[in-house]
Amino acid sequence: MKKITEAIIRKDSNINKVQFDKEWFYSLEDMEDYLKEDLSGVETVTLPMDIYGEIMNVKCATWEDIERFRQKEPLEDFRGSVLRRKK
Incomplete structure (x- = not known):
């Protein structure tokens, strides 16, 4: 998992982004390409963006x-499992 900050992402011109209601939103497809990770579980909203002069x-x-999804442990749902309690 790449260690990055929002400041790095905001400066990167390859990632399409838009500021809406004082908050920055990043194209999920661009973030997947940049991070080389599957982000299909991230909550999304659909916003209009100017990409190459065309509104999409x-x-x-x-x-x-995005960070909340990336930091989730793979077996987080099994925290209370019997195996974990045995010591």
Whole structure:
């Protein structure tokens, strides 16, 4: 998993982004390409973005939503399992 910050993402011109209601939203497809990770579980909103001079509706997410999804442990749903309690 790449260690990055929102400041790095905001400066990168390859990632389409839009500011809406004082918050930055990033194109989920561009973020998947940049991070080389599957982000299909991230909560998204569809916003209009100007891409190459054309207005397109794009699935977007905030930096907080993306980071929350990336930091989730693979077996988080099994925290209370019997195996974990045995010691």
